Amino acid sequence: MSSSSNSGAFRIKGTGRHTPARTARFTFDGKSYTALEGDTVASALLAHGVHLLGRSFKYHRPRGILSAGPEEPNALLDVSRDASRRQPNVRATVQEVFDGAKIASQNRWPSLKHDIGAFNDLLSPFFAAGFYYKTFMWPKEAWHKLYEPIIRRAAGLGEAPKEGDTDHYASRYEHCDVLIAGAGVAGLTAALSAASTGAKVILVDEQPEVGGALHFDSSTEIDGKNGYDWAQGVAAKLKAMPNVTVLNRTTVFGYYNHGFLGLVERVTDHLPLPSRDLPRERLWQVRAKKVVLATGSIERHMVFANNDRPGIMLASAARTFLNHHGVAVGRAVAVYTAHDSAYEAAFDLKRAGIDVVAIIDNRKLPGEAVLAEARSLGLEVLVGHSVVDTAGRHRVSSITVARNGEKNSRKLKVDALLVSAGWTPSVHLFSQSRGKLRFEAENDRFLPDIYAQDCISIGACNGTDDLSTLIGEALSAGAEMAGHKGADSIDAIAFAGSNLYEWTGGMIGAAEGAGPDTAVKAFVDFQHDVTAKDIRLAVREGMHSIEHIKRFTTNGMASDQGKLSNMHGLAIASEMLGRPIPQVGLTTFRAPYTPVTYGTLVAHSRGDLFDPARKTPMHHLEAAEGAEFEDVGNWKRAWYFPKRGEDMHAAVNRECKTVREVGGVFDASTLGKIEVVGPDAAQFLNLLYTNAWDTLKPGKSRYGIMTREDGFIYDDGVVGRLAEDRFHVTTTTGGAPRVLQHMEDYLQTEFPHLKVWLTSTTEQWAVIAVQGPQAREIIRPFVEGLDISAEAFTHMSVAECTVMGVPARLFRVSFTGEIGFEINVPADFGPAVWKAIWERAQSLGACLYGTETMHVLRAEKGYLIVGQDTDGTVTPDDAGYGWAVSKKKTDFVGIRGLKRPDLVREGRKQLVGLLTKDPNEVLEEGGQIVADPNQPKPMTMLGHVTSSYWSENLGRSIAMALVAGGRAKMGETLYVPMKDKTIAVEVTDVVFVDKEGGRING
Amino acid sequence: MVDFGAEIATRTLPLAGAHGGSSVARLELAAPAERISLRVAAADVAALSAALGVDLPTEPKTSASANGRTAMWLGPDEWLVIADGPGEIGSGLMAEAAKASVPHSAADVSHRNTAILVSGPGAAATINTGCPQDLSLAAFPVGACSRTIFGKVEIVLLRTAEDVFRVEVWRSFSTYAFGLLAEGAGDAAL
């Protein structure tokens, strides 16, 4: 058996462009088939006479292949290589066959031929447009339990993959002078013209080979060659030019602002065994100076009763299958058209030896040239006739034909019906670019009118039908977009083209066979099962805007985005409304032009590259000590250091005790750091913080609070003055970027006269905090050039010194209430210094501690955490930090906001301590606080718990809370009602440990 | 007992041991360097140029090199100055900048940044995996530099030769930057 014969009984010898010897095996619903390399899944199945490919969305009607391109609404399949590389809703007309492909139909159960869901077709009176809005209204409870599960099972196309995608995806930014979308005659010609000027050109086409309509158009000759051959020659020439990139299998899916275009290149979906190095798809984000839109046009189907049976397809699609793939779509084929172009399908099939049953032309006056040729080929042409119905269960078997306006009809036996209502210019990208369309009434089409971006439409998408005109238009567009206005460059590369037949005709809306009968299903939108009747119903029910009609009927809302259905739907609505089409309006086209996989949009942002994981210089050492880490923004911070057998609670309890009794070492490197330098540095900080800084002496540091102009706490941190003109500012870990932005904003735009500059030094320094009674003893041997005795280096001192031979900044600060030091060393030295410090700390009985212990220890001291104990509505006074607001300064950011009536009123929420009556009860953070737990609901909330911990040092729980008038409620009993109990608490001071504060100065 | 004070700290570089790249784009770690973030008003640029021995460029997106140091224009009053050499203890650039008596700010950022060198015919494409700038030679010639974005992190990009770029990145973002460059280098080779 020759390979050509087993590649399908419908292969027609002498037609098509594939090599018979190059075959590929694939399975469809478990059955094995042979295809030829270059086949689409659609052409390969048609070659074997397989037309039934799926079930429709709503009525589960048998569906086949309607088109040969990306506009396909019916033939959506599940394509997989293996369990983890599977994609649903792949268009059979786009997917190339590869050896080993596993392909399955969708939306059917138990099988494609016997689908239980088809019962819906009989119930269709209940599924009319808008049925969702009417049917499932009540009872309310039924929604979750009944309606939603049923609808979820029944609706939806395809099945999402359950396993992680093992393919990878790439992305690339690119720039060019001219991007050309579409490589048909117009796009190729424009590319030649633009490229000849030396401009950087990117030519993009969604198909495997260039040529566009030349894939099917057998009667076009260009530059003395067959059109398709000419196209391949041009592509080869372009690919050889260094200034040209030709991207095949690539779709321009979005045309965004300022010449920005999104492209998806399908790299491996056609390959049998793609290298694992290859990305499956590549996202191109292109910034083009100019764009040429040569996106062609899409043939429309005819709207008549039962126009959706498998075997009914667009005439141009049948020509693609025959002329490009060498496949006949049937043995007895009829054509139903309102446009001359479909005649050529009949001619091609007839010449290939296929029985053409009849050409049924909806018009009174077909084009003379095609009519004459049809007659000379002996074809029966029924002018002024319509197909009013079709029959056939899984494939069309007969059509019913009647003269327009007459009832008498006859049946014709067919196994395929080719349809054409004319061509819709593909203005999607133009519309996405925000260009405005105009309606050309004589040809029933929308065409580009007013441009919003630097682009130009040429060829079929611009309504240019005549080939000679089109070539001229493309030549000058290419040169002009490349910046050459003169004709010289064009003349040098000009060539001629001709078509055998000029095309006329076209219609939009329902044809005769769409009937007023409510039982008739004349499909407008195949993918969403929207019929002509549905659109009429929508208008009758009061939808008068096309935007409402679209949403009520879901016409054009499926994944094909109405490429076939929009114009028909619009025409039917226009007729019902009695308003001309431009007044009914066209829905706006939005990106993407065709569906784009999530994988492509995500590209590299997966796994480790999903988001940067920021690690401190000592991270690996902490991990080696068994640290558990927590995420703080992008940072991974050591959370606690469990010893063998310890859970988090035990570890934190031990760390808390050890720090207070001996000492602890903590990685504080993530603290934000900003170097503020310049003669006006103190003045600038005076303006940005509520505190006064000019009084701070070099060698000292101070805790500062930053408010926004509204008076609410924005950030806090210790600021050290290293010299008259140099401050080392620290911020919260999470606040670092926004605080710098906030400071830069004021410096650049409000206080530009100040001579001061800001530099982020967060990552310059590794910060090792050593806290506890033994802190000084731990660090003493390592510090050179500085007396760190209690007398010489008091609390809140700062100095530059040497630690282990490395220049360091040493802060005497404490966030624990114990003696504390923060050693700042250049980050690369962090690990070595950390190791040495830890070794000594360990020998003295100290521990490593993490952020959880840090949180507990600071809460024991009542220290604030911005963002936990504050929420953007808390003033320094509310937090008990009124002392940090300078009374002497005449200006600082927030000075006016703090005087606002609401900020100075009585009864504001204030930060207080809470002690539960039961010391073992640990409150939940976020718990609401009330005065009387027995009051009727809704209760009056006094505030909420902001911080709550078990304090091992105190042997009881502690909490902080924002409570209305809290400081006046000291000693009062309040309540925290929980789901299952009410917890009584006493309002206290926020300082729980060492209230006198003596330990810190030791 | 261990004599703790006798130890001298050694450096641990971020990305130590990282390797990657492809046939068209090599990824290497730059040697440790000394770096300062320099800020000075336009009127006082000359004083800092003299102090540092390199003319601070005043044209956007340009750099200048002299006496073993490279000054990169990052903004109208901002330069990243990198000195060749190990950049060990005692920062020479800081001391030199301090000699200028005009108001300015020099902050040592030697350890804040680390650098990855991307070289080869696919270097630009590799960086364009995550960088939206036009890296054609016409738009980004040799010597051009810019702070910009690379995927989800900020970088400073310097083109040191037609097919060599230096990618300066904050140390905690360097693992991400290296990872994305490695994927980009792989893709650029296809």
Added chain:
Amino acid sequence: MLLIHCPYCEEDRSELEFRWAGEAHIARPDNIAAISDEEFAEYFFLRNNEKGLTYERWRHIHGCGRFFNAARDTVSDKFLMTYKAGLPKQPIPAETKAEAIAEEKTVETWEQMEGDAR
């Protein structure tokens, strides 16, 4: 994605390098501590959020770091001009203006389209 001309870098750069920073030309009162509640509300809380021509601030945060001003048509997203911080509100150049107005009539927006759906 927008392409924004940075007046300091003197080059068009991708929106990814920038951050929007609110309405432009709202100066912080010199005597802020003395202004009335109404004046403070006007300064700090109230914004025009205009449709069409709007003056706004951007920061080239992942570039030169500078804040600057821009005149942008929020309907078409077209930048009519950008200029350095500290300069007074700049008039729109005449030719840009004509173009912008022509576009206002032609550009379809979601609002316009949905607005038809009364």
